[in-house]
Amino acid sequence: MSSSEPGRPEPLSPGRLTEKSTASVALLEAGGPDRKAAIHIPAAFSQLFKTELDWDYTTVPQTQLSRRPVYWPRGRMLGGSSSINAMMWVRGFAADYDEWGNLCGSDGSWQGLLPYFRRLERITGATDPDHGRSGPMNIEPQRNPNPHTAAFLDAAKELGHTVEPPQHSNAHRLLADHGEPATRRPVQHRGRIPQARP
Numbered sequence: 001m002s003s004s005e006p007g008r009p010e011p012l013s014p015g016r017l018t019e020k021s022t023a024s025v026a027l028l029e030a031g032g033p034d035r036k037a038a039i040h041i042p043a044a045f046s047q048l049f050k051t052e053l054d055w056d057y058t059t060v061p062q063t064q065l066s067r068r069p070v071y072w073p074r075g076r077m078l079g080g081s082s083s084i085n086a087m088m089w090v091r092g093f094a095a096d097y098d099e100w101g102n103l104c105g106s107d108g109s110w111q112g113l114l115p116y117f118r119r120l121e122r123i124t125g126a127t128d129p130d131h132g133r134s135g136p137m138n139i140e141p142q143r144n145p146n147p148h149t150a151a152f153l154d155a156a157k158e159l160g161h162t163v164e165p166p167q168h169s170n171a172h173r174l175l176a177d178h179g180e181p182a183t184r185r186p187v188q189h190r191g192r193i194p195q196a197r198p
Ligand SMILES: Cc1cc2nc3c(=O)[nH]c(=O)nc-3n(C[C@H](O)[C@H](O)[C@H](O)COP(=O)(O)OP(=O)(O)OC[C@H]3O[C@@H](n4cnc5c(N)ncnc54)[C@H](O)[C@@H]3O)c2cc1C
Pocket: 007, 028, 029, 030, 031, 045, 073, 074, 075, 076, 077, 078, 079, 080, 081, 082, 083, 084, 085, 086, 087, 088, 089, 090
């Protein structure tokens, strides 16, 4: 497996452990090797579902889904679920990290974690100063993006929403119309999370 595939950081941990020491690292894995071609083709990941490379779990019945159980794929091979995943690189929203930072210390905040994102990334065509340029994980834009995605984003712009480039340092700070991070609103409505900071 190449350690430079997006969304697949798993070989980095043993790599980092041995990087600066002579320690030997024992890697225990219930599954087999990761040689199958579909493992290394982002769009082919669903071909691995319910095969011998998948733990093929099913959740308990979900109350919010009319008690339907849900199929829950998990990789069973070297690389684990990273070898069955869609290889999308998504940093996440700063507001969510900041919330963790508030709960467990600033190391978990967006600013606390940003150096680690940068250290991990090697983003093709990086434009943002916050983009990593020389890390072990090669990240590039989709080669054949679905035209519907562009149409959807154009429609969002037409409606007055701000559309930021992927992995842009502001993207995680997008605020919805009410001055709240859009991702947080549904939970806020249940009254469990305090109001967002401006
Ligand atoms: C279908 C799918 C698509 C996804 N798409 C993306 C994506 O595009 N981008 C992204 O960032 N994330 C994605 N994810 C999520 C991401 O892959 C996981 O969050 C991540 O791989 C979890 O890493 P982990 O080390 O916690 O667990 P895992 O990667 O699941 O590793 C656990 C490993 O332990 C092994 N194991 C389990 N039990 C035992 C045992 N008893 N003895 C020995 N070995 C054992 C398993 O076989 C597995 O190899 C996706 C996940 C799935 C399932």
